[in-house]
Amino acid sequence: MLSVALGAIIGSALNLGCASSYHPMVTPRVQVVQTGAGLAFVRAGKQYDHGVFGGGLAEAVQGVPAAVDHANSYSSLQIAGFAFTIGGSAAVTAGAIQAARNSDEGVESSAIALLIGGAAADIVGLILYASAQPHLWDAINVHNDAIQRAAVEQWRRSRAAPSAQQP
Numbered sequence: 001m002l003s004v005a006l007g008a009i010i011g012s013a014l015n016l017g018c019a020s021s022y023h024p025m026v027t028p029r030v031q032v033v034q035t036g037a038g039l040a041f042v043r044a045g046k047q048y049d050h051g052v053f054g055g056g057l058a059e060a061v062q063g064v065p066a067a068v069d070h071a072n073s074y075s076s077l078q079i080a081g082f083a084f085t086i087g088g089s090a091a092v093t094a095g096a097i098q099a100a101r102n103s104d105e106g107v108e109s110s111a112i113a114l115l116i117g118g119a120a121a122d123i124v125g126l127i128l129y130a131s132a133q134p135h136l137w138d139a140i141n142v143h144n145d146a147i148q149r150a151a152v153e154q155w156r157r158s159r160a161a162p163s164a165q166q167p
Contacts, residue, residue: 030043064143090118098109
């Protein structure tokens with residue numbers, strides 16, 4: 001019982017060390033912060049938690065369709081990667097159990113198929129998960145570029161307006 005309580009205290013202390021106390025300046029740009037629960041996105045003073053598969057990213061970049069597309073790709077690839085990895089791990093486990101049960105008689109071809117197929121699914125899952133990461137940053141960068149582009153265009157129009165009125 002003491003070890004469980006000690007583990008909970010140490011785990012809580014370690015989790016607190018992973019959070020940032022920094023609060024970004026209020027701006028229409030999307031900024032990334034580290035919270036005790038993981039990544040979070042901040043835009044216009046509102047925080048959007050990453051969520052299990054990055055669902056908060058699409059909310060944070062809302063209003064810029066290309067950024068939302070990247071956010072949706074990020075989330076979809078994370079979900080697919082997770083599904084393949086879980087399925088692959090289950091197949092490897094089933095293959096290993098089947099091979100262990102029949103070790104005296106020789107390994108059956110179904111156990112080998114489960115082991116190889118499961119390993120392949122694990123690899124595909126990891127590739128999908130890794131290929132999701134660039135979409136996270138692309139969503140943020142595309143959103144922020146669009147915000148910056150709009151601000152620059154507004155500034156240019158405001159600078160051009162007075163000179164157009166002069167003879």
